[in-house]
Amino acid sequence: MPIFCEPIPQPTASTEDLMLGIGGAVSTAGTLQAAAEMLDSEPAETLVVIGPEVATSDALEFASALRLARPAVGVILVREWVDVRMLTDALRAGVREVVPAGDRAGLIVACERSHEVSLRQLAASAATDAVPAPEGRIVTVFAAKGGCGKTTFAVNLGLALATGTGQRVCVVDLDLAFGDVAISLQLDPARTIIDALPMAGHLDTTGAASLLTSYRPGLEMLLAPVVPGDAEKISPALVGELLAVLRGIFDYVVVDTPAQLSDHVLTAMDASAHIVLLTTPEVPALKNLRVTLDLLDMLSYPAGLRSVVLNRSDSKVGLGAEDVERVVRGLIAAQIPSSRDVPVSINKGLPIMLASPRHPVSQAITRFARQRLLEVPAAKSRSQRRSARRQRKAA
Numbered sequence: 001m002p003i004f005c006e007p008i009p010q011p012t013a014s015t016e017d018l019m020l021g022i023g024g025a026v027s028t029a030g031t032l033q034a035a036a037e038m039l040d041s042e043p044a045e046t047l048v049v050i051g052p053e054v055a056t057s058d059a060l061e062f063a064s065a066l067r068l069a070r071p072a073v074g075v076i077l078v079r080e081w082v083d084v085r086m087l088t089d090a091l092r093a094g095v096r097e098v099v100p101a102g103d104r105a106g107l108i109v110a111c112e113r114s115h116e117v118s119l120r121q122l123a124a125s126a127a128t129d130a131v132p133a134p135e136g137r138i139v140t141v142f143a144a145k146g147g148c149g150k151t152t153f154a155v156n157l158g159l160a161l162a163t164g165t166g167q168r169v170c171v172v173d174l175d176l177a178f179g180d181v182a183i184s185l186q187l188d189p190a191r192t193i194i195d196a197l198p199m200a201g202h203l204d205t206t207g208a209a210s211l212l213t214s215y216r217p218g219l220e221m222l223l224a225p226v227v228p229g230d231a232e233k234i235s236p237a238l239v240g241e242l243l244a245v246l247r248g249i250f251d252y253v254v255v256d257t258p259a260q261l262s263d264h265v266l267t268a269m270d271a272s273a274h275i276v277l278l279t280t281p282e283v284p285a286l287k288n289l290r291v292t293l294d295l296l297d298m299l300s301y302p303a304g305l306r307s308v309v310l311n312r313s314d315s316k317v318g319l320g321a322e323d324v325e326r327v328v329r330g331l332i333a334a335q336i337p338s339s340r341d342v343p344v345s346i347n348k349g350l351p352i353m354l355a356s357p358r359h360p361v362s363q364a365i366t367r368f369a370r371q372r373l374l375e376v377p378a379a380k381s382r383s384q385r386r387s388a389r390r391q392r393k394a395a
Contacts, residue, residue, distance in 0.1 A: 005035040006051030032062045046118035060093040067094030072121045074114030092198040117209045136247040137273040140255040144288030154256035159353040160369035162218040167251040172222040175258040176231035179224025186349030194225040208245040236263040281319040286327045307333035334368035
């Protein structure tokens with residue numbers, strides 16, 4: 001049963017409330033040393049909640065040591081006050097959640113999330129000991145022009161991959177300066193990709209899991225930074241490290257990108273099993289798409305790992321699917337119809353896939369996910385693409 005550590009001889013109303021938040025049946029420890037001894041005697045235990053009376057420095061030292069010795073054990077810290085500095089220090093030490101004292105509902109959710117992470121880690125560890133687990137597939141969604149509906153498509157694609165499939169999916173908002181995933185889903189960006197900075201170079205599954213924001217069962221979000229200037233602190237190397245760890249946790253990682261082929265975006269594409277190129281039936285968007293396709297050819301990204309998706313395909317703007325296929329010199333993988341219901345769903349913070357699963361837009365995205373992604377084999381030439389890029393840079 002979970003261990004609750006609090007150096008108070010007799011439980012107070014506050015500590016009893018915390019214990020109820022944990023789930024009722026708990027083991028109590030008066031010191032961190034006692035908690036460590038309990039863990040030694042309970043090898044199956046996966047949760048330690050440290051109460052507000054334990055000194056923060058001691059709690060973080062305990063969590064840091066436990067992260068190395070028992071990575072599947074989650075540590076949740078309860079504090080009388082929480083600020084950005086404390087959250088940063090806690091994440092660096094390996095604490096999974098920091099919950100304000102008295103927030104029973106928040107503590108319940110934190111415990112549930114930690115339990116889910118622990119189960120995932122234990123299952124991954126068991127699978128690794130038996131048969132190496134297959135890596136998840138990274139799907140990068142890119143539009144060469146802003147306003148094509150890329151974020152909306154990426155979020156709904158994540159839902160299509162996760163809904164009714166048993167697949168675990170993560171959506172990564174890689175639009176580091178102007179990411180919209182959080183606001184479009186009305187999520188609180190308490191944890192974002194910027195919190196990975198202290199773990200750069202030694203990021204593991206526990207650290208990556210601590211960065212995620214849960215949206216619904218089977219679907220997690222890695223949100224973009226919200227503070228101006230934070231985007232510049234994220235290096236392409238850290239993006240590559242994050243994606244490498246996430247693909248070991250999830251079956252699919254959907255990457256939402258900015259409308260420019262930056263080093264961060266190319267890093268995501270290098271790691272991708274599939275690249276979705278989104279466009280709309282407008283001359284500027286199609287011109288940029290043509291330039292992007294030519295560039296991807298030059299960078300040795302196989303055409304078979306790309307899909308061109310036409311968004312707002314039935315817009316009455318004088319260009320049809322045939323015109324688009326003439327520009328891209330190939331077939332369109334999917335056509336997503338135009339609908340006023342889509343911006344309405346965005347304004348409500350409820351993706352069209354959830355608001356109306358049988359909507360033509362939802363059905364088109366679901367069909368694309370099933371036909372092009374759920375059966376697509378992992379890319380075999382990823383290392384070849386990286387090698388080709390290195391050779392061109394050297395030249």
